[in-house]
Amino acid sequence: MNEIAMSIASSNAAGLKSDGRREGLWMLAVTLPAVLLITLLVLLPMGWLSWLSLFDENGAFTLQNYARIFSSGAYVPIIINTFIISFAVTLLVSLLGYPIAYLMAQSSPKVTSLLLTAVLLPYWTPVLVRTYGWIAILQRNGPLNKVLVALGLVDGPVQFLYQTSGAIIGMTQIMLPYLIVPVYIALRSVDKDYLKAAAGLGASPTVAFWRIYFPLSLPGFAAGALLVFILSLGFYVVPALMGGGRVTMIAMRIERSVMVYPNWGAASALAIVLLVVTVLLLVISVRLARLGGNFR
Structure with a gap:
């Protein structure tokens, strides 16, 4: 047996x-085609950039391209400016996008469909066209300044364009859907019975929102905000046009290093530094999210 x-x-x-x-x-x-695609479109270009960043114009191995980024007085302010603008855009998108997502989640299906269409409709227009549209709206003799002067809110035309504020306004409009959609999905998944239970226990709508609704939407909000911040780090068209040459971000500096000088080693090193910093931010965000989940 x-x-x-x-x-x-x-x-x-x-x-x-x-x-x-x-x-x-x-x-x-099943996964092999996706792995090959990622290797072809992501890993090989990153490897090629890493290789270029470690050699000078004569083909000799050097770390001078990386040392120049931190020793030169030109690169560090650009990196800092890029992160400041990206953080400002993320903050504005969060303040504007969360209420819109909340309104969409609380509205009827018909109103939600209309709002979602309004949010996604600009994506049917190329970024370049939208940027020139914002330039027409924000210029000194544009409709926005005319309305502000007519209402008596300002004494004269306000200079929105060709400075940091112009770049931030244009980037905020483009980045809004990247936060609204994840937050809306997170809010729709919240069980309404939690709010009813809170109301039954005597909680006001404000207390129920901040103690129940908002914490449950934090994963979607954090994902959207992180996506907005990372995408903002690589912006080129909007700050180049709406900044008027006075606003320089990392992507613009990389393009200048390639097209004007040209210096592929310096451009590659700057791209790799941006990639490493972005990955570090992702790792830190994931760790903080896990710690927050453990303490909740």
Whole structure:
């Protein structure tokens, strides 16, 4: 009997091992196209940039490209300015986008569809066209300044364009959907019975929102805000046009290093530094999110 049981157990183990091997091969076949695509579009270009950043114009190995970023007085202010603008855009998008997502989540399906269409409608227009549209609106003799002067809110035209404020306004408009959609999905997933239970226990709508609704939407809000911040780090068109040459971000500096000088090593090193900093921010954000989940 023992021999029969051992034989059955060994045959079952062999069958499970065969099934596991077959499942592993199937998963490999399914994921292989995606892995090849990521390798071709992401890993190989990053490897090529890393290789270029470690060699000078004569093909000799050097770390001068990285040392120049931190020793030169030109690069560090650009990096700091890029992060300040990205943080300002993320803050404005959060202040504007969360109420819109909350309104969408609380509205009827018909109103929600209209609001969602209004949020996504600008994406049917290219970024360049939208940027020139904002330039027409924000210029000194544009409609916005005319309205402000007519209402008596300002004494004369306000200079919105060709400075940091212009770049921030244009980037904020483009980044809004990247926060509204994740927050809306998170808010829609919140069980309304929690709010009813809070109201039954005597909590006011304000207390119920801040103690229940808002904390439950934080994962979607954090994901959207992080996405907005990371995408803002690589902006080029909007700050180049609406900043009028007075606002320089990392992407603009990389383009100048390639097209004007040209210096592929310096441009590659700057791109790698931006990539490393972005990855570090992602890691820190994930760690903070996990700590927040443990303390909740």
